[in-house]
Amino acid sequence: MTTVAPPASTSLAVAAQARDVVKTYGQGEAAVRALDGADVAIDSGRLTAIMGPSGSGKSTLVHALAGLDTIDSGRVLIGDTELTALSERERTLLRRERLGFVFQAFNLIPSLTAAENIALPLTLAGKRPDRAWLAELVEMLGLGNRLDHRPAELSGGQQQRVAVGRALIARPDLVFADEPTGNLDSRHGAALLGFLRDATRTLGHTIVMVTHDPVAASYADRVVFLADGRIVDELSAPTPETVLARMARLDAPASAIGA
Amino acid sequence: MWRLAVKNAVAHRSRLTLTWLAVALGVAFVAGSLVLTDTSSRLLDAQFRTAAAGVDLTVRAAAAFGSAMGVEVERDPLPAHLAERVAGTPGVGQARAVASGPGQLQVRGEPVRPNGPTIVGTWAEAPFTAYELRTGRAPDGGDEVVLDAATAAAHDIAIGDTVTVSATVSRRLEVVGLTGVGEDDGLSDSAVVMVDLGTAQALLDLGTGVTSVDVIAAPDVAVAELRSDLAQALGQEYAVTSGQDAAEASAEAAKESISYLRVVLLALAAAGLLVGAFLIANTFGIVLSQRSRELALLRAAGATGRQVFASVLAEALLIGITGAAGGTAAGVGAAYGLRGLAQRTGLALPDGPLTVTSRTVLVALVAGALVTLLAALGPARRAARVAPVEAMRLAEPARPRPRRRRLITGWVLLALGVAQLGAAAYLRDIAGVALGAVLLFLGLVALGPVLAPRLANAVGRPLDGLGVPGRLARESTVRNPRRTAATAMALALGLALISFVSVLGGSVKAISAGQQEALTADLLIQSAGDEMLGGLSPEVAARVAELPEVGATSSIRYGHWLDGGMTSALTAVDPATLPQVADVEMTAGDLGDLEEGGAVLAEDIAIERGLRVGDQLAMTLPRHGEQQVRIVGVMADESAQALSSGYILSLTTYAQHFNEDVDASVFVALADGVDAEAGRTALETAVSDFPNAEVLDQTHAVAARAATVDQALGLITLLLGFAVVIALLGITNTLALSIVERTREIGLLRAVGMTRRQLRSMIRAEAVLVAVVAVVAGVAVGLGLAAATLVGLSKDELLPIRIPVGQLLAVVGIAVLAGLAAGLLPARRAARLDVLTAIATR
Numbered sequence A: 001m002t003t004v005a006p007p008a009s010t011s012l013a014v015a016a017q018a019r020d021v022v023k024t025y026g027q028g029e030a031a032v033r034a035l036d037g038a039d040v041a042i043d044s045g046r047l048t049a050i051m052g053p054s055g056s057g058k059s060t061l062v063h064a065l066a067g068l069d070t071i072d073s074g075r076v077l078i079g080d081t082e083l084t085a086l087s088e089r090e091r092t093l094l095r096r097e098r099l100g101f102v103f104q105a106f107n108l109i110p111s112l113t114a115a116e117n118i119a120l121p122l123t124l125a126g127k128r129p130d131r132a133w134l135a136e137l138v139e140m141l142g143l144g145n146r147l148d149h150r151p152a153e154l155s156g157g158q159q160q161r162v163a164v165g166r167a168l169i170a171r172p173d174l175v176f177a178d179e180p181t182g183n184l185d186s187r188h189g190a191a192l193l194g195f196l197r198d199a200t201r202t203l204g205h206t207i208v209m210v211t212h213d214p215v216a217a218s219y220a221d222r223v224v225f226l227a228d229g230r231i232v233d234e235l236s237a238p239t240p241e242t243v244l245a246r247m248a249r250l251d252a253p254a255s256a257i258g259a
Numbered sequence B: 001m002w003r004l005a006v007k008n009a010v011a012h013r014s015r016l017t018l019t020w021l022a023v024a025l026g027v028a029f030v031a032g033s034l035v036l037t038d039t040s041s042r043l044l045d046a047q048f049r050t051a052a053a054g055v056d057l058t059v060r061a062a063a064a065f066g067s068a069m070g071v072e073v074e075r076d077p078l079p080a081h082l083a084e085r086v087a088g089t090p091g092v093g094q095a096r097a098v099a100s101g102p103g104q105l106q107v108r109g110e111p112v113r114p115n116g117p118t119i120v121g122t123w124a125e126a127p128f129t130a131y132e133l134r135t136g137r138a139p140d141g142g143d144e145v146v147l148d149a150a151t152a153a154a155h156d157i158a159i160g161d162t163v164t165v166s167a168t169v170s171r172r173l174e175v176v177g178l179t180g181v182g183e184d185d186g187l188s189d190s191a192v193v194m195v196d197l198g199t200a201q202a203l204l205d206l207g208t209g210v211t212s213v214d215v216i217a218a219p220d221v222a223v224a225e226l227r228s229d230l231a232q233a234l235g236q237e238y239a240v241t242s243g244q245d246a247a248e249a250s251a252e253a254a255k256e257s258i259s260y261l262r263v264v265l266l267a268l269a270a271a272g273l274l275v276g277a278f279l280i281a282n283t284f285g286i287v288l289s290q291r292s293r294e295l296a297l298l299r300a301a302g303a304t305g306r307q308v309f310a311s312v313l314a315e316a317l318l319i320g321i322t323g324a325a326g327g328t329a330a331g332v333g334a335a336y337g338l339r340g341l342a343q344r345t346g347l348a349l350p351d352g353p354l355t356v357t358s359r360t361v362l363v364a365l366v367a368g369a370l371v372t373l374l375a376a377l378g379p380a381r382r383a384a385r386v387a388p389v390e391a392m393r394l395a396e397p398a399r400p401r402p403r404r405r406r407l408i409t410g411w412v413l414l415a416l417g418v419a420q421l422g423a424a425a426y427l428r429d430i431a432g433v434a435l436g437a438v439l440l441f442l443g444l445v446a447l448g449p450v451l452a453p454r455l456a457n458a459v460g461r462p463l464d465g466l467g468v469p470g471r472l473a474r475e476s477t478v479r480n481p482r483r484t485a486a487t488a489m490a491l492a493l494g495l496a497l498i499s500f501v502s503v504l505g506g507s508v509k510a511i512s513a514g515q516q517e518a519l520t521a522d523l524l525i526q527s528a529g530d531e532m533l534g535g536l537s538p539e540v541a542a543r544v545a546e547l548p549e550v551g552a553t554s555s556i557r558y559g560h561w562l563d564g565g566m567t568s569a570l571t572a573v574d575p576a577t578l579p580q581v582a583d584v585e586m587t588a589g590d591l592g593d594l595e596e597g598g599a600v601l602a603e604d605i606a607i608e609r610g611l612r613v614g615d616q617l618a619m620t621l622p623r624h625g626e627q628q629v630r631i632v633g634v635m636a637d638e639s640a641q642a643l644s645s646g647y648i649l650s651l652t653t654y655a656q657h658f659n660e661d662v663d664a665s666v667f668v669a670l671a672d673g674v675d676a677e678a679g680r681t682a683l684e685t686a687v688s689d690f691p692n693a694e695v696l697d698q699t700h701a702v703a704a705r706a707a708t709v710d711q712a713l714g715l716i717t718l719l720l721g722f723a724v725v726i727a728l729l730g731i732t733n734t735l736a737l738s739i740v741e742r743t744r745e746i747g748l749l750r751a752v753g754m755t756r757r758q759l760r761s762m763i764r765a766e767a768v769l770v771a772v773v774a775v776v777a778g779v780a781v782g783l784g785l786a787a788a789t790l791v792g793l794s795k796d797e798l799l800p801i802r803i804p805v806g807q808l809l810a811v812v813g814i815a816v817l818a819g820l821a822a823g824l825l826p827a828r829r830a831a832r833l834d835v836l837t838a839i840a841t842r
C-alpha cells in the first residue's frame, strides 16, 4: 500500500463546512450551548477526526453537519448546498444520496441481512447497488461469507464493518462516523480504522470521524479539537503522542478550574 | 405493591390509554344493553300500569295460558250480561264492560303503522282509566272516535277529520277528541283508537259480547277479598285478576321480546369484551416486555416474583375498574344509540328516560374488572419470571419462542376442533358443532403465535413491491409472533362472527325462498303489520273469493300451543282449498281427514317424535287446555315449510281452540286466462280499505321475507362492527407501542435516507397486513363454522349454504381500509419521531 503524503489543506476542495454555528439545548436556566460559534471546514478526500472531552459538542457538530439536526444560527454547507435552506424532505434525500453514516452502536436493521443492510440507502431510493462496487466493498471489508447473515448473527466488529459498507455503498460525498470503534475491542477497532483510512487514501472518500481515543485519532489526516462547543485547536499528520500532548494542553485549564 | 402499580399506571398512561378505551367500550356495550332492556321493561310496566290505573279487578274468560312468544292470547268473549252480574256481586262498587282488541288505522288512504300494536278500545275516563281528554270530547255513537294525541300529531290528524278504523270490520269514523295517558300523549310505539262500547263491539265483531269487565271495589272493601269472592261467584269459566296483575301480564307479554333482545345484545357485548381482552393482554405483554429491565431491577432489589405478579395484576385491576366506570357512564349514551338502532330495525321499544339499576353498575364493573384481570394474567406470569440478571444484560431480551407444550396443546385442540366440527356436522348434532367451534377457537388462540406470522409472511408477499418499507413492514409483522397473533386474532374474531352471520342470513333467505316453491298460488295477501300471528281480517279472504278474476283462495292462520311447557307454533289450513293453491305432498294419511279434527305433522317432526298416523299427541291449546290430538297424516317437509310450521290443524279445529280471528295469509289462484297484473289490480282494489292487507306475488313475498332477515342481520352486523372497532383500536395500540420500541431502528432508517412518506407507508403497511391476516383467518373460520352449523342444522336434506360473496367482499374491503385507518395515527407518530433521539446512544 502506498502512503500518499497529505497535501496542504489549503489546496483541497471543501466537502463540508460549518460557519459560526450555534446550537442550544433546553431553555432558560437549564439551557446548554452545545455549539457556541463552531467554525470548521472538512477537506475533501481526507479523514478528519474530531476530538474533545465528553460533552464538548462533537456529536452535535456532526449532527449539524449531516443535517440530522437543526441549528440556531450560523451556516452549514455540504459542498455548495446550504443545509439550512433545505426542507426536511430535501435533507432526507440529501442524506440518502450524498452522505453516509456509521454510529457507535445500533447501526443495522435487525430484520435485514448484512447484504440488505449495506444496500439500504440505495434500495430506499429505489435503486440497485453497483455489483462491482459492492463486490469490492465486501472484499475489502472481509464480509464475503457473512452477507446472508442477520445482524444478530454477526460479531460487533463485523456489524460495524457492515455499517461502513452501508455508509460507502452510495459513493457518498461525505461519511460521518460518530465513535465507530466505541463498542469494539482494540483489535477490531484497529481493523476498522485501517479500513476507514484506506477508504480515503485509496478510494478518495471524505470521512469525518468523532472519537475521544488518541490512537483512533492518529489514523486521521487531520485532527480538529473541540471544547465547549468551539474549535480550539487542530493538528495535521497526528500520532497518538502528539494528539495526547494537545489533549493534555486542552484539559489543563479545565482541571485547574476544577481543582 | 399497590402504590407501585398506581405509579406505573400513571407513568405509562399514554401507553395504556387505548387499553382503557377498549375496556370502557366493551363495558359501555354491556351497560348499554342492560340499561336499554331495563328501561324498556320499566317503561312498558309503567305504561300498562298507568293505562290500567284505577281498575281494581278485571274479569276475563279463563285460558290455558295467557301469552306465548310475546303475544297475548285472545280469550273467549264474555256474555253482555256478565257486567251486570258482576256489578250485582256484593262488594263491587262499579263495573264496566270493555271491548278491546288489535286493529288498524288509516288516514287519508294511508295506513298508520306504529312499530307496536294499534289498539282498538272502549272509551272510559277516571276512575276506570288514566286516559284523559286533551282536546275535544268523548266518542258517542257509531261514527265517532278518539285518538291518542301523539299519533294524531305524527300523522297530522285534527278534530273533525275522518279516519278508517278496521279490526274484524272496517268503519269510517270522525275524530272528536284527542287523548293522553298521564303525562304522555300516548303509548309509545302504539296507536290508541277509542270508541264507545257498541262501536268497539261492532269493529271487533263481538256481537253483544265483551272482552273483559273492569271492576272497582266498593269503598272499605279489601280488593284481595273481593277477588276471591268474585271468583267464587262467577265460577271456573272466568278468571278474575287484579287490575295490576292484568297490566303486569300484558307487560310481561310485551317484555318477552325484550328478553330476546337482551340475550342477543349481551352475547354481542360479550364478543366485544372478548376482543377487548385480546387487546388488553397484548398491551400488557408489550408494555411489560418493554419494562423488563426495570422489572429485573426490581427483582434484583429484592422484589419477589409474586410481588411483581401482584403489582401487574393490581395495575390491571386499576385499569379494569376505572375503564369499567367510564364504560358504565358511557353505557347510558350507548343505550340511547342502541334504542335508536333497534327501533330503526322495527323493534317496538318505548321511548323514555333511562333506568340505571345498581345491578347494571355492578355487572358492568365486575365484567370490566374481571376481563382485564384475566387478560393480564398471562403477561403478569411472564413478568414474574423475568430474572434479576436481565437487569445487567446489555442486549435486547430474546423474544420468547412459543413453548412446546403450548404448541402441542394448540395442535391437539385444533385437530380435535376440526374433527369434532366435521363429525358433529355429519351427525347433524348442532350442540356438537358448538363444542367443535369452541375447541377450534382455543386451538387457534394457542397456535396464533405460530400461524399468524406464517400467514403474514405469505399474504405479505405483495408488500415487497413497495420496496424497503413494504419489506420491512412484513418483517416486523413476522418478527413479533405473539403480538401479531393477538392483534390479528381480535379482529379475526369479529370478522369471523360477521361472515358467519352473513352466510347464515344468506342461507336463511335461500331457505325461505325455497319454502315458497311448494306454493302454486299466483298471489298472496299478507298483513303489512308484521304481527306474529298475522293480522288480516277474515273479510279480506271473503271479498277476494268473490272476485271474478279469482279461481281459488285458501287462508292459513297461525297459533301458539304449549308442548309440555314449551311454546310451539302451529298452522291452520283449509284442507279442501289448500291443494288448489299449493302442491301438498303427503307421505302418509290424507290431508282431507283433517276436516274431522286431528293434526298433520311434518315428516321430520313425525320421525323425531316417533309418531305415526293414528297416534295421539298432547297439545295444550289456549281455550280448552290440554287435548289429545290424533295424528291423521304426515306431510313432506317442503310442503310443511311452505306453511311455516310442522304442526297443522284445520281452520275448523283452530276455531274451536283459539279466539283469534285473523288470517295470516290468503293464497290466491287466479281464474284461467286472467293475467297476473290484472288480477293483482283487482285484488288491491277489493281490499283497499284494509290498510294492512298487502297483495304480493311470489317474488315480492320472497323479497319481503328477505328484507326482514336483512334488517335483523343488519342490526347484528352493525353491533358486531362494534367488536371490530375495538379490534381496530388494538391494531392502532399495538403499532403505537411497537413504535416506541423501535425508536432506534426508525431513527436509523431515517438517518440513512428513509423519507417520512416511506416511513408512514411502512407503518400503514404493517397495519394493513395485520388486517389482511385477520380477514383471511376470520373469513375462513366464519365460513367454515357457518357451513358446519348449516349442515348440523340440516335434517335429511342439506340446508342450502349461500355465501353472500358481494357482502363478504364488502366486509373484506372495509376491514382492510379500516386497517389502513388504524395505521394512520401510529404512522404519523413514527414520522414525527426526532431522528436524533433515535440515534442518541444511551
Ligand SMILES: Nc1ncnc2c1ncn2[C@@H]1O[C@H](COP(=O)(O)OP(=O)(O)O)[C@@H](O)[C@H]1O
Residues within 6 Å of the ligand: A025, A026, A032, A033, A034, A052, A053, A054, A055, A056, A057, A058, A059, A060, A061
Ligand atoms: N438532546 C439534547 N438535549 C439536551 N442537551 C443535549 C442534547 N444533546 C446533547 N446535549 C448537551 O449538549 C452538550 C454536547 O453534547 P454532545 O454533542 O453529545 O457531546 P459529545 O458528543 O462531545 O460528548 C452536552 O452538554 C450535552 O449534555
Ligand SMILES: [Mg+2]
Residues within 6 Å of the ligand: A058, A059, A060
Ligand atoms: Mg457524542
